[in-house]
Amino acid sequence: MSFEKLGVMKQLLGAINDLGYINPTTVQTRAIPLVLAKSDIFATAQTGTGKTAAFGLPMIQRLRANSDDVNRLIRGVILSPTRELSIQIHEDMKSFAKYMNLSIALLVGGKDIEAQQKILKKGVDIVIATPGRMLEHAEGGLSLKGVEIFVLDEADRMLDMGFVKEIRKIHPMLPKRHQTLLFSATYSEKVRKLSKLLLTKPAFIEASKKNSTVDTINQKVYLVDRERKAELLAYIIGSRNFRQVLVFTRTKASADQLVLELKKDGLKCGVIHGDKTQANRVKTLNDFKEGNITVLVATDIASRGLDIEHLPYVINYELPSVPEDYIHRVGRTGRAGRDGEAISLIDIYEKYDIKEIERLIGIKIPQETVEGFEPDPTIRRKDEDELKLKSEHKKAEKKRPTKKVAQKVTAKSIKTAKVVKKTNKKRKTTKRD
Numbered sequence: 185m186s187f188e189k190l191g192v193m194k195q196l197l198g199a200i201n202d203l204g205y206i207n208p209t210t211v212q213t214r215a216i217p218l219v220l221a222k223s224d225i226f227a228t229a230q231t232g233t234g235k236t237a238a239f240g241l242p243m244i245q246r247l248r249a250n251s252d253d254v255n256r257l258i259r260g261v262i263l264s265p266t267r268e269l270s271i272q273i274h275e276d277m278k279s280f281a282k283y284m285n286l287s288i289a290l291l292v293g294g295k296d297i298e299a300q301q302k303i304l305k306k307g308v309d310i311v312i313a314t315p316g317r318m319l320e321h322a323e324g325g326l327s328l329k330g331v332e333i334f335v336l337d338e339a340d341r342m343l344d345m346g347f348v349k350e351i352r353k354i355h356p357m358l359p360k361r362h363q364t365l366l367f368s369a370t371y372s373e374k375v376r377k378l379s380k381l382l383l384t385k386p387a388f389i390e391a392s393k394k395n396s397t398v399d400t401i402n403q404k405v406y407l408v409d410r411e412r413k414a415e416l417l418a419y420i421i422g423s424r425n426f427r428q429v430l431v432f433t434r435t436k437a438s439a440d441q442l443v444l445e446l447k448k449d450g451l452k453c454g455v456i457h458g459d460k461t462q463a464n465r466v467k468t469l470n471d472f473k474e475g476n477i478t479v480l481v482a483t484d485i486a487s488r489g490l491d492i493e494h495l496p497y498v499i500n501y502e503l504p505s506v507p508e509d510y511i512h513r514v515g516r517t518g519r520a521g522r523d524g525e526a527i528s529l530i531d532i533y534e535k536y537d538i539k540e541i542e543r544l545i546g547i548k549i550p551q552e553t554v555e556g557f558e559p560d561p562t563i564r565r566k567d568e569d570e571l572k573l574k575s576e577h578k579k580a581e582k583k584r585p586t587k588k589v590a591q592k593v594t595a596k597s598i599k600t601a602k603v604v605k606k607t608n609k610k611r612k613t614t615k616r617d
């Protein structure tokens with residue numbers, strides 16, 4: 185499937201090309217035609233599935249008609265739970281719309297509201313906002329009567345953070361006829377209730393069931409010291425006569441370094457990462473598919489969306505920094521009718537990461553060593569103490585009372601009313617984000 189076949193317009197294809205996306209992801213393939221057809225959507229999709237482009241690209245295409253009238257009304261609103269996510273979406277939306285004449289503004293709490301009002305006065309087409317700040321602007325006179333598309337990203341998180349009141353207040357300010365796109369990582373009762381209020385005959389999209397991809401894959405962990413990983417990798421590929429294997433690294437630098445080392449071992453390798461041009465990535469991928477190279481080394485971002493699924497073997501040379509990426513990586517194995525194999529080479533520093541991954545996928549992955557590559561027990565003891573401390577520290581962090589509770593306790597223990605007042609004021613601004 186290509187973006188063009190999904191009905192994506194020329195200017196957007198140019199931007200997609202610049203971003204290095206080659207094929208649409210599952211959620212994009214499902215959502216783009218539906219959004220273009222003006223349908224309401226309820227999508228369960230986690231971060232990393234390409235959900236931002238799934239709503240962002242067709243939204244921009246639908247709202248492309250541009251005007252320079254400073255009094256024009258806002259036509260698109262994207263609500264997101266946090267400032268960080270809003271900033272990320274804003275960046276993504278600007279890159280998607282780089283060849284179009286649309287004004288896209290960011291309205292988040294913690295930033296000067298007057299500066300935001302000045303931007304709005306110049307005329308804006310799409311806003312990305314946190315719910316509290318959106319409501320503040322709307323109650324302060326910003327009209328939402330021209331909104332054609334209303335997006336809620338990470339709706340479950342917004343509800344968990346207590347933003348339901350804001351959403352319920354914003355909703356009646358929108359015109360009766362508008363399109364709503366609701367994205368949520370989970371399908372909880374709370375989200376279902378909200379969807380009943382906001383959506384009209386929605387199309388349902390389930391982009392990634394958490395565990396479904398990893399259940400059928402034969403997964404293994406080999407324990408090995410960091411400095412012997414490349415050697416072990418070459419040994420596994422050679423001794424088991426692998427013909428086509430996708431290897432993941434965490435960074436571009438380690439991908440390049442690994443390729444150098446594997447080449448020394450006589451293996452035919454290619455590499456794809458963010459510093460490679462799109463033409464180069466396509467060529468490498470074709471070489472890999474045609475069997476001209478045995479080992480394709482890739483970073484997470486570069487491999488995402490590329491059509492390189494159904495491979496016999498995936499090897500994690502380094503574990504991903506985000507546990508969810510493990511699912512994307514190993515989900516690439518498994519030929520039709522045959523199970524795939526995913527091997528992770530982990531050193532002492534990654535022991536905590538593998539536990540996080542196991543917690544996420546709900547599976548304990550068997551750990552083994554390869555004869556001749558057993559980890560050095562002295563390194564193990566020294567570093568384990570450090571890691572244990574790190575893990576205990578993380579646990580203690582989780583047990584600490586939430587910010588709200590902590591603030592209440594502080595407020596109680598402070599004697600003077602003046603200080604209590606200040607604390608409350610601070611709490612209010614945090615909440616209104």
Ligand code: AMP
Nearest residue numbers: 205207208231232233234235236488489
């Ligand atoms: P998201 O789930 O929207 O946070 O996207 C996760 C990452 O995947 C971002 O870095 C995107 O730039 C990237 N991405 C999204 N769609 C594609 C695609 N079709 N091909 C390659 N990368 C993509």
